Amino acid sequence: MATLGLELERSSASRNFDPKWLIMGFVVLVVAWLALVPLGFLLWQSFMTPASAAAEAEFTFRNYLEVYTSSETLRLFGNSTIYALGSSILALVIGTGLAWVCERTNTPFKSFFYALSIVPMFMPGILFVTAWIMLASPNIGIFNLLLQRAFDTSYVFVDIYTLTGMMWVDGIQHAPLAFLLMSATLKTMDPSLEESALMSGASVFAVARRITLKLALPAAAAAFLILFVRALESFETPALLGLPVGIEVFTSAIWEALHGYPSDIGLGSTYAVTLLALTAGGIYWQSRLARNAGRYATVTGKGFRPRVMDLGRWRYVTAGLFILYSLLVIGLPFLVLLWSSMQRYYSVPSWDALQNISFDSYRAVLAFPSVGTAVWNSVMLALASATAVMLLTAVICWIVLRTQIRGRWILDNIATMPLVMPGIVLGLSIMICYLVIGGGIYGTIWILLIAYMTRFLPYGMRFNSSAMLKIHKELEESAALSGASWFTTFYRVVLPLLKPGLIAGWIYIVIISVRELSSSILLYSPGSEVIAVVLWELWQNGQYTQLSAFGVMLIAGLFVFVLLAQLISRRVGIREV
């Protein structure tokens, strides 16, 4: 079959020019441009002095010398690592626990919790962080104010503006990711491994500790690295919680370097390159681990039946933990946003404040001209980037998985490379790139589209390749044998078969692009704001009530979108969204 494919390729290539090469060449160029060029500019910039009106930029090692000899960097490194460690461990512990409860026990209402635990995935990070500031800041936090009133003191009970607070907010927000990764692992584990331990006389918790968790360990290590890299990349939490009190991590330091006066783009680039090295190391290690992670978790096929363990009375405890988690991650943040959105001035819930309920903030938000623009921009960007990414990566995956072209693995790596680029690093690279080469793209919405496409390429690759692996090669070959051209085969056979995977990936990219902040924050300009940027500005201006109103509307909108998406995906037969 492989030789047949080659045969077809060769003969058609020699006889007349096949448009397939045109399409493939174009796609390869676009992807290579997106993923490689900005990175090159970032590296270049980190070795350059800042250009100014007086002096040309020139080559220098000063940026690196300065960065690597300063104790500031050591502190940054320490903060970043501790923060990422704390947040990822917290997320992993919560996520794994919930996954075990959901997959392996007879906890009541667990399918409901399952659906619920996905909700934080589509809530913009900046809203989550601001909601937690309203809950737990020392000055305006509801927890403190209520407790202070109750005990009649001015003691600060909880302070979110600390490293611990940052880990907490980031960790509980990303527990759903750990939950999804770990429940996928538990799902593929042969239940008879646990059943035989039960038969040996072990208690449910001994089985969980000595068999289930041990077996899930390799997968958990891989999940931990994913979470760790993600925490290193996170921008909203360190920027909103760390910067005001001087706790800096790499992402927020890049932002400070660029945004301070005078802006130091060389320093920012050097930080960015350093952070990139860290995340790349993490991802590399993770991919090596993931290759081994399947070693334990094997499905044997015959005799496989998922079975849950009876927790007895403990199942109410596990249900309670779920409720607590849902409250902390969904209930309280949403309620506090809802509350503050209905106030004229931000205030703590009380009887007096209840008299002042108003919808002024909603009216005010809707009247902001930038809000309308931002929503329009975000929606357009989401639709355009999701469509473009899914189509581009469909072709890339086809080349990687279906052709014998030499060096196709390089293409695979190029397209998945943006995975290691933190949003703010990507934003910075793209900014430098289009500032230097010009072309009028900088300052328009197109630069955001380029950023989004680059950022989400790896997700497109993942959805497409898993979908394409399920399609038998013979289906395409029989189309080719029936006389269809490559384009017709791709359009009439491959794409329709890929549809479920394409739609699932498309929906996912739409959702995450609406939340995107860390790249956009460096690339937007007046007129090309997006939703997350407007939220950010509202926060910086102290317009908490308007921010809350916008947030509530946004969450409602996203919720409707997700419901619709689920309906659609059920129609086209997608399981996971």
Next chain:
Amino acid sequence: MLGVRSLNTEYKIAQGPAVRAAKNVSFEVPTGKFFTLLGPSGCGKTTTLRSIAGLERPTSGEIEVGGKLIYSSQQNVFVPLNRRNFGMVFQSYAIWPHMTVYANAAFPLEVRKKSLTKTEIRDKVMRVLHAVALDEYADRDATKLSGGQQQRLALARALVMEPELLLLDEPLSNLDAKLRERMRFELKRIQRDLGVTTIYVTHDQSEALALSHEIAVMNEGEIIQVGSPRAIYERPRTKFVAEFIGTCNFIDGVVLGKGTRDHAWQVRSPLGDWQAFSEDPLQEGGKVSLSIRPENVELSDEPFSTGAPTNLCKGVVDQKVFLGDFIDFQVKVGETLLLARTHPSLRTPVGDPIHVRVAPEKCVVVSANSATA
């Protein structure tokens, strides 16, 4: 020792009514015996076994082990599976890949409530590993064992806690043919040596015949017949049992009346008016089926001169297949085809007439037109 009475187990599924995977299953197993549940795929063998193990919760019935009720729907008894002290070997072996051979076998002793000392555990584990000839591999990673060794390790792990009951779910089905044969003898030896009461599940009839003291044949969730391997093979009650265990000729007939001996009945069929065997009394004029195993059909070029002159007929050789150890003849008696398996010395050519005889006790009456029960 083990008593299962009117056991019913259902699976709830998302759409439609619950699947009744075990219906009214009842059987008794005396201490130290090897009891086999045999039946086609999906007939509910695993379900029955898992219900005994406590891995599934039955909907009704009663299970008693060693005089103790471990499940009873009426008295609302359900002993949790981790207090039942049964050993089980899963179809996939379920060897824990993150432990060594020794750790796998020691696990049941370590998690026990009554604590044993390290040396006691060591002694017991090594003894059982020795019994399955794995003592040399004690410190090896469990994943670095061959299929047969994994199977023996699973057995050792099930035996180490000296279970009251050993449950085996198709333990040989993942092995290749040669190894399967060898492990069959191993299994039989170990079971007889230790005298542990064993429930064995398989869909392989030769395995069941080779290993068991007693076999229960199941179909569609029900037990069709219980008996010793010989009884099941020689005296099947229904067409289903006869067909499932070995090949069989089925000849439809009508009961004429009682025969000359005990359990002998006169049956009219296309083969003639023959004597046939039936344990159950038959109705005169009732429609029945005769089941005749091919190896019990005697063929001869010459008329039979010895023995009783009953159950004789004449046919024509229709086809024959040489199979080495024996030769299969297809004989046409009137319009009826009869399969016979004989010694290869018989050389009657196709188309020639041939004499046929079947001993009356090998001509077993099974209830007609009932595939299941």
